[in-house]
Amino acid sequence: MATQLEPEARDSVDVFREEVRQFIADNFPEELKGKGLSMAGAEGGAKETPAQQAWREAMGQRGWGTPTWPKEYGGGGLNRKQAAILNEELARAGAYNPIGGMGVMMFGPTLLEYGSEAQKQEHIPPICRGEIRWCQGYSEPNAGSDLANLQTMAEDKGDHYLVNGQKTWTSGGQWADKCFAIVRTDRSDKHKGISFLLIDMDSPGVEVRPITMISGTSPFCETFFTDVKVPKENLVGEEGQGWTIGKRLLQHERTNLSGAAPGGRSGASLADIAKKYGRVNKDGTLADPVLRDRIADFEIRWTSFLHTARRAVEESKAAGGVSEISSALKKLGTKMGQERAELTIKIMGLQGLGWEGDNFSPIELQGVRAWLYGKATTIYGGSTEIQNNVIAKRVLGMLDHQ
Amino acid sequence: MAVLNEEQEMLRDMAREWATNESPVTEFRKVRASGEPEAFDRAAYATMAEMGWAGIIIPEEHGGSDFGFLSAGLVVEELGKTLTASPLIATTLAASAIMLGGSEEQKSKWLPKLASGEAIATLAIDEGPHHDPDTLEASVSGSKLTGTKAFVAEAHGADLFVVAAKDGLYLVEKGDGVTLTTRRLTDQRSHADIAFDGAAADKLANGGDDLLDKVLDRARVLTAAEMLGMAQIVFDTTLAYLKQRVQFNQVLSSFQALQHRMADLFADLAQMRSAVEAGLQAIDSGAGVSRAAIVAKAEANRVMHTMSNEGIQLHGGIGMTDEYDIGFYLKRARVLEAAWGTRSFLKNRFATLGGY
Ligand SMILES: Cc1cc2nc3c(=O)[nH]c(=O)nc-3n(C[C@H](O)[C@H](O)[C@H](O)COP(=O)(O)OP(=O)(O)OC[C@H]3O[C@@H](n4cnc5c(N)ncnc54)[C@H](O)[C@@H]3O)c2cc1C
Numbered sequence: 001m002a003t004q005l006e007p008e009a010r011d012s013v014d015v016f017r018e019e020v021r022q023f024i025a026d027n028f029p030e031e032l033k034g035k036g037l038s039m040a041g042a043e044g045g046a047k048e049t050p051a052q053q054a055w056r057e058a059m060g061q062r063g064w065g066t067p068t069w070p071k072e073y074g075g076g077g078l079n080r081k082q083a084a085i086l087n088e089e090l091a092r093a094g095a096y097n098p099i100g101g102m103g104v105m106m107f108g109p110t111l112l113e114y115g116s117e118a119q120k121q122e123h124i125p126p127i128c129r130g131e132i133r134w135c136q137g138y139s140e141p142n143a144g145s146d147l148a149n150l151q152t153m154a155e156d157k158g159d160h161y162l163v164n165g166q167k168t169w170t171s172g173g174q175w176a177d178k179c180f181a182i183v184r185t186d187r188s189d190k191h192k193g194i195s196f197l198l199i200d201m202d203s204p205g206v207e208v209r210p211i212t213m214i215s216g217t218s219p220f221c222e223t224f225f226t227d228v229k230v231p232k233e234n235l236v237g238e239e240g241q242g243w244t245i246g247k248r249l250l251q252h253e254r255t256n257l258s259g260a261a262p263g264g265r266s267g268a269s270l271a272d273i274a275k276k277y278g279r280v281n282k283d284g285t286l287a288d289p290v291l292r293d294r295i296a297d298f299e300i301r302w303t304s305f306l307h308t309a310r311r312a313v314e315e316s317k318a319a320g321g322v323s324e325i326s327s328a329l330k331k332l333g334t335k336m337g338q339e340r341a342e343l344t345i346k347i348m349g350l351q352g353l354g355w356e357g358d359n360f361s362p363i364e365l366q367g368v369r370a371w372l373y374g375k376a377t378t379i380y381g382g383s384t385e386i387q388n389n390v391i392a393k394r395v396l397g398m399l400d401h402q
Numbered sequence: 403m404a405v406l407n408e409e410q411e412m413l414r415d416m417a418r419e420w421a422t423n424e425s426p427v428t429e430f431r432k433v434r435a436s437g438e439p440e441a442f443d444r445a446a447y448a449t450m451a452e453m454g455w456a457g458i459i460i461p462e463e464h465g466g467s468d469f470g471f472l473s474a475g476l477v478v479e480e481l482g483k484t485l486t487a488s489p490l491i492a493t494t495l496a497a498s499a500i501m502l503g504g505s506e507e508q509k510s511k512w513l514p515k516l517a518s519g520e521a522i523a524t525l526a527i528d529e530g531p532h533h534d535p536d537t538l539e540a541s542v543s544g545s546k547l548t549g550t551k552a553f554v555a556e557a558h559g560a561d562l563f564v565v566a567a568k569d570g571l572y573l574v575e576k577g578d579g580v581t582l583t584t585r586r587l588t589d590q591r592s593h594a595d596i597a598f599d600g601a602a603a604d605k606l607a608n609g610g611d612d613l614l615d616k617v618l619d620r621a622r623v624l625t626a627a628e629m630l631g632m633a634q635i636v637f638d639t640t641l642a643y644l645k646q647r648v649q650f651n652q653v654l655s656s657f658q659a660l661q662h663r664m665a666d667l668f669a670d671l672a673q674m675r676s677a678v679e680a681g682l683q684a685i686d687s688g689a690g691v692s693r694a695a696i697v698a699k700a701e702a703n704r705v706m707h708t709m710s711n712e713g714i715q716l717h718g719g720i721g722m723t724d725e726y727d728i729g730f731y732l733k734r735a736r737v738l739e740a741a742w743g744t745r746s747f748l749k750n751r752f753a754t755l756g757g758y
Contacts, residue, residue, distance in 0.1 A: 144718050146649035169719045213722050214714075214729035278532070290746035338711075349531030350553045350593075350740050355586045359595075368588055372729075375714050376722050383718065385659050 016082055020089040027058035033094040056098040060129035065099025066108065073120050074128035103127035103134040106252040107180050114237045114245050137167045137181030137223060145386050148190050148243060152225060154183040154197055161197065163228040173208045173221035176201050182246045185239050194242035198234040215372035253381045254330045270295045274347045298343060305332055324395055331387040334377040341371040404679040410473050416453065417480035425486040427727045433487045439584045440558040441592040442487040450490060451519020460497055464513035475627035475682040482631025485730055487591055489522045491624050492556035496523030499564045499571055499617045503609025508573065512562065523562035525621060526551040526596055533743045535614060540567045540598065547574055547603035550595060553585055557594035566614055572603035588733040619695035621742045623681035626702035629738050630678045632731050633706045636713035637671050639728060643717055660716065667712060670705045677701035693755060700748040703739045710735040
């Protein structure tokens with residue numbers, strides 16, 4: 001698709017590109033070249049290096065970590081075209097966007113839509129600067145897929161709410177400063193009794209217990225609330241509007257999670273890995289014809305997934321809403337990410353199943369953890385089964401069989 | 403499941419009872435927590451040997467019970483269910499190599515010790531991360547073995563190694579010229595690379611040219627039997643969980659989407675079981691062993707792969723926790739899938755055997 005730009009517009013594009021290049025040259029530390037933002041906040045126990053901090057602050061001050069968010073709240077105020085240029089230039093320089101996490105992915109966009117002026121002034125700028133970590137207080141022991149069954153209670157005490165209850169699987173809960181939570185303010189109605197509340201994680205009565213995952217890391221927690229006082233001004237929207245707001249946030253979450261299974265998008269091609277770990281014929285083809293067949297099969301389907309993802313974005317832009325196929329994206333992308341991780345460890349043989357020790361390379365060890373962690377991608381953010389229900393009922397209009 | 407005789411039923415019930423009561427997954431957790439590279443409980447293995455399990459396939463004249471592979475498979479399946487960490491399979495396979503290829507002297511020297519649990523043995527075949535018995539480099543000259551073996555299961559506790567060299571299988575005792583390097587894999591069991599540097603080697607000279615293939619057939623089938631037990635438990639646990647987990651005010655098992663998936667898994671599991679049992683029976687009867695062994699392991703790989711993934715998925719978040727057992731089955735599954743041939747390897751071999 002050839003976009004015809006007016007001469008003047010083309011000039012401004014060039015000027016902007018030049019500005020971005022200059023900014024990167026001035027601010028991006030050479031030593032971070034080729035590195036990425038690891039696991040966007042969820043595994044974020046590690047301390048920032050001075051270079052990482054400098055880069056985050058530079059991008060944050062400019063608002064370019066959240067390029068399309070309004071300037072008045074600390075965003076970049078860029079249009080889509082400019083944001084795309086920014087991305088291109090970052091990639092060209094081997095740089096990355098250092099600002100991420102749940103604040104950027106889901107909470108920020110939701111607050112911009114539903115928050116009061118005072119709430120936006122207070123919460124959005126620190127997200128743009130990457131200073132505050134948010135966690136998501138949605139799931140409870142008996143409210144997983146059936147989220148609206150949540151029982152954590154916020155009792156109206158005049159100037160504050162008194163919160164009691166338990167959340168679970170809170171990703172990054174142990175490192176988070178604040179939590180966006182959905183809580184019950186009324187027991188008489190399953191959906192309308194839910195409200196959207198912002199809770200400081202260091203409030204008295206908040207207790208967090210990390211849970212170890214099969215990948216050996218502890219990126220998620222049980223979170224307990226005992227008589228936690230939350231000021232009234234931390235209610236987002238109206239009391240009872242929490243389900244609507246909470247679901248909007250989940251749409252942002254899903255869009256961000258499609259294809260997010262670790263190893264799903266980046267890294268060496270499967271064929272290259274196979275050549276490194278397996279036997280190769282004289283003509284450079286893989287000596288294992290079955291593996292060759294599987295890799296090709298996977299790559300063909302992966303390419304068509306990327307086409308599908310692009311189509312979904314284009315359709316939703318054109319329609320100004322959510323594309324019909326967007327529900328299928330998370331399901332497809334996460335599944336393929338898992339398949340790729342499985343194929344990768346298979347190609348490496350037992351060398352790709354290392355748990356620890358010097359006789360495995362960091363890539364091999366990370367591969368194992370990523371493979372295990374990746375199993376979560378089809379569970380969280382609306383499991384594959386829930387996506388199937390959404391497709392069957394909302395897209396295909398099939399009858400609710402429950 | 404296969405029709406069992408009274409003896410076999412007793413054996414299976416005894417194994418089931420012991421595994422459930424004396425060796426539940428909490429015992430594996432203890433082994434894991436100990437961090438010992440040997441990765442099994444010596445006292446538990448001594449008990450198994452006392453119950454006669456180490457000698458199931460060994461002839462009576464050498465201290466065994468001569469019950470055969472179907473019986474061995476029954477026990478292994480029960481132990482697989484509780485992830486019992488032991489060198490039972492490794493020792494059984496080494497014993498079968500000695501039975502197939504050993505001289506009378508070698509048999510009387512080793513089989514009684516293996517049957518009684520006094521000695522532990524294992525196979526050391528592959529030299530890299532992939533099962534690849536066609537390109538072995540280890541070699542023997544003047545009864546001295548030199549070469550390296552990779553990812554040898556149960557190597558740390560072994561007194562005896564059955565080692566594949568270019569010209570056949572050899573017995574090598576732990577000791578001079580044998581150096582182990584621990585390889586910790588995701589299943590947290592005993593695995594090691596072994597460097598043989600002029601180690602004294604005693605050839606298994608009576609088994610014919612295809613001795614290695616015959617031993618590998620047995621390794622494939624017995625490994626598949628362990629996987630069968632694992633698959634069964636993952637299935638049972640998942641079904642039970644779906645029957646009690648309430649979401650949307652109803653038990654998950656009432657959802658059609660989940661019912662259909664469990665039905666798929668049930669059918670897969672039925673197929674896996676028949677394949678594994680056919681493999682065990684083929685070894686006992688001596689007919690069509692190679693093909694039956696390939697089918698057993700290839701089906702075990704396929705079904706256990708799906709089962710271990712679905713087991714986690716259908717449990718939701720709880721399946722991701724280290725505290726819940728199901729993740730152990732996933733991790734062990736992949737190590738066993740890689741052992742003695744992945745599905746690709748086996749498909750290729752099946753086609754070759756079939757002449758295409
Ligand atoms: C790594 C990880 C991080 C997470 N981070 C967070 C977080 O930060 N904050 C937060 O609030 N939550 C978080 N979650 C929780 C996540 O959103 C829930 O695990 C998810 O919603 C599923 O709920 P559940 O675990 O209770 O599973 P269940 O709801 O019990 O589901 C179990 C199984 O049943 C299936 N199922 C359930 N209902 C139906 C149905 N109607 N039809 C068909 N199948 C069905 C599910 O798909 C799943 O396979 C995280 C989870 C994981 C694994």
